[in-house]
Amino acid sequence: MILPGSYVRDLLKSAPGTAVTARGWVKTRRDGKNVHFIQLNDGSSPTDLQVVVDEGLVPAEVIAHITTGACLSVKGELVASPGKGQAVELKAQSLEVHGAASPEDYPLQKKKHNLETLRPLGHLRGRTNTFGAVFRVRNVLARAIHKFFQDRGFLYIHTPVISSSDAEGAGSMFQVTGLDLEGLHKAPDFGQDFFGRRTFLTVSGQLEAEILALAFANVYTFGPTFRAENSNTPRHLAEFYMIEPEMAFCDLNDDQDLAEAFLKSLVEQVIAECRPDLEFLSKWYEPDLFKSLEGVLAGGFERISYTEAIHLLQKSGRNWEFPTDWGSDLQSEHERYLTEELIKKPVIVTNYPKQIKAFYMRGNDDGKTVAAMDVLVPHIGEIIGGSQREERHDVLQSRIREHAAMGMKEESYWWYLELRKFGGVEHAGFGMGFERMMMYLTGMKNIRDVIPFPRTPGNAEF
Amino acid sequence: MILPGSYVRDLLKSAPGTAVTARGWVKTRRDGKNVHFIQLNDGSSPTDLQVVVDEGLVPAEVIAHITTGACLSVKGELVASPGKGQAVELKAQSLEVHGAASPEDYPLQKKKHNLETLRPLGHLRGRTNTFGAVFRVRNVLARAIHKFFQDRGFLYIHTPVISSSDAEGAGSMFQVTGLDLEGLHKAPDFGQDFFGRRTFLTVSGQLEAEILALAFANVYTFGPTFRAENSNTPRHLAEFYMIEPEMAFCDLNDDQDLAEAFLKSLVEQVIAECRPDLEFLSKWYEPDLFKSLEGVLAGGFERISYTEAIHLLQKSGRNWEFPTDWGSDLQSEHERYLTEELIKKPVIVTNYPKQIKAFYMRGNDDGKTVAAMDVLVPHIGEIIGGSQREERHDVLQSRIREHAAMGMKEESYWWYLELRKFGGVEHAGFGMGFERMMMYLTGMKNIRDVIPFPRTPGNAEF
Numbered sequence: 001m002i003l004p005g006s007y008v009r010d011l012l013k014s015a016p017g018t019a020v021t022a023r024g025w026v027k028t029r030r031d032g033k034n035v036h037f038i039q040l041n042d043g044s045s046p047t048d049l050q051v052v053v054d055e056g057l058v059p060a061e062v063i064a065h066i067t068t069g070a071c072l073s074v075k076g077e078l079v080a081s082p083g084k085g086q087a088v089e090l091k092a093q094s095l096e097v098h099g100a101a102s103p104e105d106y107p108l109q110k111k112k113h114n115l116e117t118l119r120p121l122g123h124l125r126g127r128t129n130t131f132g133a134v135f136r137v138r139n140v141l142a143r144a145i146h147k148f149f150q151d152r153g154f155l156y157i158h159t160p161v162i163s164s165s166d167a168e169g170a171g172s173m174f175q176v177t178g179l180d181l182e183g184l185h186k187a188p189d190f191g192q193d194f195f196g197r198r199t200f201l202t203v204s205g206q207l208e209a210e211i212l213a214l215a216f217a218n219v220y221t222f223g224p225t226f227r228a229e230n231s232n233t234p235r236h237l238a239e240f241y242m243i244e245p246e247m248a249f250c251d252l253n254d255d256q257d258l259a260e261a262f263l264k265s266l267v268e269q270v271i272a273e274c275r276p277d278l279e280f281l282s283k284w285y286e287p288d289l290f291k292s293l294e295g296v297l298a299g300g301f302e303r304i305s306y307t308e309a310i311h312l313l314q315k316s317g318r319n320w321e322f323p324t325d326w327g328s329d330l331q332s333e334h335e336r337y338l339t340e341e342l343i344k345k346p347v348i349v350t351n352y353p354k355q356i357k358a359f360y361m362r363g364n365d366d367g368k369t370v371a372a373m374d375v376l377v378p379h380i381g382e383i384i385g386g387s388q389r390e391e392r393h394d395v396l397q398s399r400i401r402e403h404a405a406m407g408m409k410e411e412s413y414w415w416y417l418e419l420r421k422f423g424g425v426e427h428a429g430f431g432m433g434f435e436r437m438m439m440y441l442t443g444m445k446n447i448r449d450v451i452p453f454p455r456t457p458g459n460a461e462f
Numbered sequence: 463m464i465l466p467g468s469y470v471r472d473l474l475k476s477a478p479g480t481a482v483t484a485r486g487w488v489k490t491r492r493d494g495k496n497v498h499f500i501q502l503n504d505g506s507s508p509t510d511l512q513v514v515v516d517e518g519l520v521p522a523e524v525i526a527h528i529t530t531g532a533c534l535s536v537k538g539e540l541v542a543s544p545g546k547g548q549a550v551e552l553k554a555q556s557l558e559v560h561g562a563a564s565p566e567d568y569p570l571q572k573k574k575h576n577l578e579t580l581r582p583l584g585h586l587r588g589r590t591n592t593f594g595a596v597f598r599v600r601n602v603l604a605r606a607i608h609k610f611f612q613d614r615g616f617l618y619i620h621t622p623v624i625s626s627s628d629a630e631g632a633g634s635m636f637q638v639t640g641l642d643l644e645g646l647h648k649a650p651d652f653g654q655d656f657f658g659r660r661t662f663l664t665v666s667g668q669l670e671a672e673i674l675a676l677a678f679a680n681v682y683t684f685g686p687t688f689r690a691e692n693s694n695t696p697r698h699l700a701e702f703y704m705i706e707p708e709m710a711f712c713d714l715n716d717d718q719d720l721a722e723a724f725l726k727s728l729v730e731q732v733i734a735e736c737r738p739d740l741e742f743l744s745k746w747y748e749p750d751l752f753k754s755l756e757g758v759l760a761g762g763f764e765r766i767s768y769t770e771a772i773h774l775l776q777k778s779g780r781n782w783e784f785p786t787d788w789g790s791d792l793q794s795e796h797e798r799y800l801t802e803e804l805i806k807k808p809v810i811v812t813n814y815p816k817q818i819k820a821f822y823m824r825g826n827d828d829g830k831t832v833a834a835m836d837v838l839v840p841h842i843g844e845i846i847g848g849s850q851r852e853e854r855h856d857v858l859q860s861r862i863r864e865h866a867a868m869g870m871k872e873e874s875y876w877w878y879l880e881l882r883k884f885g886g887v888e889h890a891g892f893g894m895g896f897e898r899m900m901m902y903l904t905g906m907k908n909i910r911d912v913i914p915f916p917r918t919p920g921n922a923e924f
Contacts, residue, residue: 001712001720002679004615023679023711025885042710043678044615071676071885073711098711099853099886106884123877124884126677135678139617146608153466153506155601160915161623161663161686162636162701164922174624174656175643176636176663178690187644194636194690194700195922201623201638208915208924214533215588216505216597217464217485224623224686228640228656238656239624248504249485249535249560250463258463391561415585415924422568422586423487423533424561453622453670460626460657462670462877 007044014088016080022049022090025127026070026101029063038066040074040090043132046276050081050089058095068109069101069127112284115449122453122462130284133277134442134450137270141434141441144269145222145243148262154218154245159205161224164197165412173200174228174238201226205244206429207360207416210389213246213427214419220245222434230457234446239455241434248427252362252371252388255428256348259375259384260301262432263346267296270441278442286443292378293441301346306330306369309338309349316342329356330374335381347376359399359408360416361387362426373430380440386430393420469506476550478542484511484552487589488532488563491525500528502536502552505594508738512543512551520557530571531563531589574746577911584915584924592746595739596904596912599732603896603903606731607684607705610724616680616707621667623686626659627874635662636690636700663688667706668891669822669878672851675708675889676881682707684896692919696908699897701917708891714824714833714850717890718810721837721846722763724894725808729758732903740903748905754840755903763808768792768831771800771811778804791818792836797843809838821861821870822878823849824888835892842902848892855882 002023004010011020024042031037034055039048051074053063066072073096081089103109108124118125125131146156162176178194190198205221212219221244228238245258271278271293282289304312313324313334322331330349339347351369354361361370375384390396397417400410410417438450448454453462464485466472473482486504493499496517501510513536515525528534535558543551565571570586580587587593608618624638640656652660667683674681683706690700707720733740733755744751766774775786775796784793792811801809813831816823823832837846852858859879862872872879900912910916915924 001709001716002615004613007615007679009615025677043617069885071710071887098888099882099884101884123673123881124677126674127885132677135617135619135674139619142618143608143612146605150605151466153464153469153471155505155597156604157597157601157914158686158703160701160917160922160924162688162917162922174638174640176638177643178636181637181639181643181650184643184646184650185648187646194692194919195917196920197922199922211585211924212588212597212914215487215586215594217469224620226624230656239622241620247463248533254463419585420561422561422563423531423589425533426560452619452674455622455624455657457656458658460622460624460659460661462622462673 002042008040008042008049009045011049011078011090012045012047012086012088014078016078016088018078019076020078020090021073021075022051023073024049024071026066026068026072028068029066036063036066038072038074040072041132043126046129046133046280047086050083050086051076051092052089053092053095057092062095062097065097065100067101067103067106069106071098072096073098115446119448119454120461126452129280131449133280134438134444135452136277137274137281137442138438138450140270140273141266141438142222144266145434147269148265149220149245152218154220155212155216157209157212157219157221158223159202159208159221161202162195162199163202164195164199165207166198166200166407172227172229173203174226175200203227204242204431206246206431209244209246209429210416210419210427213248213429214423214425217248218245232457234448235436237435237447237451237454237456240447240451242431243434244429244431246427246429248425250388250428251426252350252373252428255386255388255430256303256350256373259348259373259386259430260346263375263377263384264297266437267293267441281442281444285445288379289443295345295378298345301348301375302343303348303350305350306352309334312338312342327353327355332381335374335376336378339376339381340378344378346378349374349376357387359403360389360396362390363395363399371428375430377440380436383436383440384430384432386428388426388428391420391424391426393417393424396420464504470502470504470511471506473511473540473552474507474509474548474550476540478540478550480540481538482540482552483535483537484513485535486511486533488528488530488534490530491528498525498528500534500536502534503594505588508591508595508742509548512545512548513538513554514551515554515557519554524557524559527559527562529563529565529568531568533560534558535560577908581910581916582923588914591742593911595742596900596906597914598739599736599743599904600900600912602732602735603728603900604684606728607896609731610727611682611707614680616682617674617678619671619674619681619683620685621664621670621683623664624657624661625664626657626661627669628660628662628869634689634691635665636688637662665689666704666893668708668893671706671708671891672878672881672889675710675891676885676887679710680707694919696910697898699909699913699916699918702909702913703896704893705896706891706893708889710887710889712850712890713888714812714835714890717848717850717892718765718812718835721810721835721848721892722808725837725839725846726759728899729755729903743904743906747907750841751905757807757840760807763810763837764805765810765812767812768814771796774800774804789815789817794843797836797838798840801838801843802840806840808840811836811838819849821865822851822858824852825857825861833890837892839902842898845898845902846892846894848890850888850890853882853886853888855879855886858882
């Protein structure tokens with residue numbers, strides 16, 4: 001197997017004269033006079049390793065198998081490269097073709113492929129330059145997220161994927177069942193189902209994260225969440241990843257500070273570790289990528305209240321598609337105007353009307369708003385949503401009862417209410433969609449292109 | 463919120479004379495003459511911080527609220543502690559009770575609770591000493607896993623939770639559906655379901671991990687997997703976490719080397735970072751814990767073939783409950799005999815009969831065995847299972863066809879077969895159950911006690 005020091009990324013930085021074995025897949029082969037040039041990559045680098053094979057080193061029928069997509073091992077010596085864009089190249093001394101890729105059949109020939117064309121090729125698209133860059137960024141982003149929280153003493157926790165709480169209304173959740181659906185001919189008895197009740201795929205780990213925040217003070221989740229909405233847009237997935245920190249002894253101000261520090265840290269770490277990949281992505285997909293990312297790092301995020309935001313929208317002179325009267329939710333057009341055009345940097349909007357926010361958000365003293373926050377960034381709009389949580393038992397209970405008409409059952413929230421009876425304290429948290437952040441960092445325009453195996457209506461092939 | 467340097471863990475290591483604010487939950491309060499002693503913890507440490515409150519600092523009715531489970535902030539100065547087991551204690555200068563926990567109602571009073579009694583208290587058990595230790599180890603283990611692979615250049619990947627492949631036979635998988643089951647009056651038409659087909663909760667990310675190993679060489683997953691088997695044992699969960707590395711250019715020997723290095727690294731990192739927690743767990747739950755863990759580090763793992771293992775079992779002189787003739791699968795009694803009693807250290811058993819192993823395992827030249835491996839450790843038995851994968855297109859296709867009678871459909875594996883047509887190479891990987899490893903590291907005897915919110919038949923409350 002490839003050990004550290006032997007990835008293509010490492011070989012490209014090694015000194016001429018080093019004896020090495022390179023392994024990977026052929027990007028292209030070009031035949032010169034008495035010599036063959038092979039671009040080889042193992043997925044570790046946006047730059048290929050050039051392998052030089054003298055005519056006659058291997059039989060012509062072996063050379064014929066070295067086509068785009070073939071898998072090789074090459075032993076040889078690194079030598080200074082006369083070509084541009086690489087310090088060294090590999091002069092082959094021996095070569096083995098592990099697996100060919102017939103040019104008649106292999107779908108990824110040398111050319112720029114349309115991203116939509118590549119989506120049905122989920123088993124191969126990871127070998128392209130674009131998805132190489134995207135999935136390397138994905139790895140670094142995941143690591144950066146863990147590092148940020150671990151450095152701050154947060155405990156990484158796993159909240160359940162299979163959930164019995166129907167947190168956001170039945171329509172948008174997948175059901176999970178152990179019943180034999182094919183044998184069903186009437187509505188099932190969920191009491192006979194695996195868990196003795198109806199169960200769903202979670203839409204958020206927040207409520208369970210609150211349990212552990214009230215035991216370990218600072219915790220975070222990083223796991224899959226699900227939506228069963230039939231949304232065929234470039235921004236929706238049925239299965240995606242969320243990061244949800246939850247902090248005891250924390251109010252909305254601390255929450256905003258943490259969200260800002262978090263975003264800055266992620267952008268900083270990804271730029272530091274993935275600059276060549278981001279340069280590639282910027283070149284092909286988003287010329288403003290670095291400008292946008294550096295904007296996050298440039299200074300403090302603007303912080304305005306929802307009420308101020310509404311005033312700004314009303315006096316903008318724009319014709320909005322959606323209403324901007326106090327009490328209406330901010331839509332994408334509003335969010336992007338605020339962050340991209342008016343304020344031109346990340347904006348945190350706080351204290352939204354309670355009618356448009358979730359039951360668990362802490363009521364403000366004005367009786368009309370809740371201690372919510374949304375972080376908006378240029379090109380994307382909302383990238384983080386959070387709030388201080390209602391820690392007052394009686395207030396929370398009233399809120400749940402107000403929602404009874406929408407199907408919320410107080411008895412299902414017995415443990416959530418008990419957290420407010422036993423050692424409760426002000427606490428807050430937020431959620432960030434991992435793929436939304438990936439779109440921001442890579443400049444990719446369709447969320448299906450930032451996750452290896454996207455789940456959308458009608459799509460679950462790979 | 464609590465920032466690094468202010469966790470109880472940090473305060474316990476700070477110098478006398480430091481002015482600090484401590485936050486956390488009360489473990490116990492003890493009243494002396496003119497003084498109150500509070501054991502306070504924020505979940506960061508197996509040792510509580512002792513807070514000393516002079517009589518009269520706060521009114522008696524405030525003191526009355528400082529009972530087990532109450533949430534406090536205390537400002538004061540660290541002073542050298544006259545007591546044993548702590549260098550410093552906190553002399554309170556002011557104190558705030560955020561949330562009380564009525565002694566009549568709060569279920570976690572000062573005493574050792576039976577673990578079974580705590581299970582229905584999933585919203586509170588994280589505050590006990592035992593679960594504090596267990597979930598801190600869980601966090602460190604997760605971090606150690608990422609560190610091991612990231613240090614070796616492996617790419618962290620997310621394979622899908624919602625899967626359309628019925629990988630191990632229908633009986634053991636949960637179904638996922640967006641259909642309105644309550645409105646059903648006949649068998650559902652899965653063509654009308656969200657994904658246009660039947661979908662399940664994944665039992666393994668391996669097949670998809672192979673896709674990415676053939677693009678990025680070395681990858682790993684770390685995510686939730688599911689089994690719908692109605693198993694009410696201390697070793698089974700319906701929802702648990704798996705780590706699945708997959709490596710191109712890798713044979714069964716490399717695979718064994720990696721698995722051994724992996725286990726050793728995890729044990730080493732967890733001992734280094736969690737010694738006080740492990741000492742606590744060893745004291746209460748498993749006296750042999752350190753002996754067992756240090757056994758993993760002591761030397762090389764024994765490596766024997768399945769055929770040798772069968773010989774050893776046959777000549778053991780034992781009366782086995784399950785058969786030990788060649789071709790029978792090794793059972794827990796056999797595995798534990800080999801690793802605990804006979805060889806007395808971790809053992810890797812390789813090259814199992816192909817009939818008892820999965821279709822994708824690489825056939826050996828003897829025509830009877832496949833390049834599989836199981837890693838066995840004392841007290842647990844199998845902790846890792848892996849194999850080299852069949853990379854030969856025609857051999858794999860035959861294997862799939864042999865399984866047609868068991869419901870395997872060749873057309874569902876079109877992409878898995880194509881991986882063997884386009885740049886295939888020998889590759890291998892393994893899977894480790896995260897909670898199985900947690901049991902090994904903590905000495906806990908029931909898998910429900912090493913995950914915050916266990917999912918088992920009839921249980922999905924939290």
